[in-house]
Amino acid sequence: GAGVSQSPSNKVTEKGKDVELRCDPISGHTALYWYRQRLGQGLEFLIYFQGNSAPDKSGLPSDRFSAERTGESVSTLTIQRTQQEDSAVYLCASSLDWLEVDEAFFGQGTRLTVV
Amino acid sequence: AQKVTQAQTEISVVEKEDVTLDCVYETRDTTYYLFWYKQPPSGELVFLIRRNSFDEQNEISGRYSWNFQKSTSSFNFTITASQVVDSAVYFCALILTGGGNKLTFGTGTQLKVEL
Numbered sequence: 479g480a481g482v483s484q485s486p487s488n489k490v491t492e493k494g495k496d497v498e499l500r501c502d503p504i505s506g507h508t509a510l511y512w513y514r515q516r517l518g519q520g521l522e523f524l525i526y527f528q529g530n531s532a533p534d535k536s537g538l539p540s541d542r543f544s545a546e547r548t549g550e551s552v553s554t555l556t557i558q559r560t561q562q563e564d565s566a567v568y569l570c571a572s573s574l575d576w577l578e579v580d581e582a583f584f585g586q587g588t589r590l591t592v593v
Numbered sequence: 594a595q596k597v598t599q600a601q602t603e604i605s606v607v608e609k610e611d612v613t614l615d616c617v618y619e620t621r622d623t624t625y626y627l628f629w630y631k632q633p634p635s636g637e638l639v640f641l642i643r644r645n646s647f648d649e650q651n652e653i654s655g656r657y658s659w660n661f662q663k664s665t666s667s668f669n670f671t672i673t674a675s676q677v678v679d680s681a682v683y684f685c686a687l688i689l690t691g692g693g694n695k696l697t698f699g700t701g702t703q704l705k706v707e708l
C-alpha cells in the first residue's frame with residue numbers, strides 16, 4: 479500500500495485478555511517504530527526495529543508488552559493480560575532507515591480500549 | 594534525559610488570525626533534531642519540518658514559519674492567516690543524533706480555527 483497500515487483501527491477488550499495489534503509498514507522501509515499515545519498526552523516510544531538488528535525495546539512499559547517483526551515486513555505488538563491503563567492509541571511508523579527520521583510515516587493508529 | 598514542553602494545551606482562533614505554537618526543549622546533548630508534526634482528526638501524524646541543532650535559520654513554508662532559538666531552547670511554530678483546515682493537534686518532538694531513534698514528543702497543542 480501507499481502508506482503505513484494498522485489493524486484493527488479500533489479494539490475493545492476485557493481486562494485480562496490478550497490483544498495483538500498489527501502494523502504493515504511501507505514497502506522497502508527497514509525501520510519500524512511503535513509509539514503509544516494516551517489521551518491528552520504526547521507519544522511515548524515503545525520499541526524500534528531496524529532491519530535484522532536486535533530491536534530497541536527500552537520503551538516497553540512492562541513484560542506484558544512484546545513485539546515482533548520478521549525481516550522488513552509486518553510487525554505485531556502484543557499486550558498480554560491487558561489492564562485499563564493500557565487504553566491508548568498505538569501508533570506505528572516506518573522509515574527507509576534509521577537515518578531518515580524525518581521521513582518517518584505514521585499510520586492512523588489502533589485505538590485500544592480496555593474495559 | 595531530554596524533554597519537550599508544549600505549555601499551550603489548547604488554542605482557539607478565528608480564521609485569518611495568526612497563531613504561534615510554543616515549544617521548549619531540554620537536552621544536554623549538543624547535536625539533535627527538532628520536529629513538528631500535525632495530527633488531524635484522522636489520527637495519523639503528518640511530518641511538517643525537521644531542524645538540526647546547528648541550523649538556527651528560521652524557515653518559512655507558505656503560511657507556516659518556524660523560529661528556532663538555541664539561546665532559549667525554543668522552536669516555535671507560527672501559522673499565518675490561519676484556516677479551518679489547520680485545526681489539528683500539533684506536536685513538537687526532539688531526537689538525539691546519537692541516541693537511537695526515540696522521538697521525544699511534547700504533549701501537543703490542540704489548535705481550533707473557527708469561522
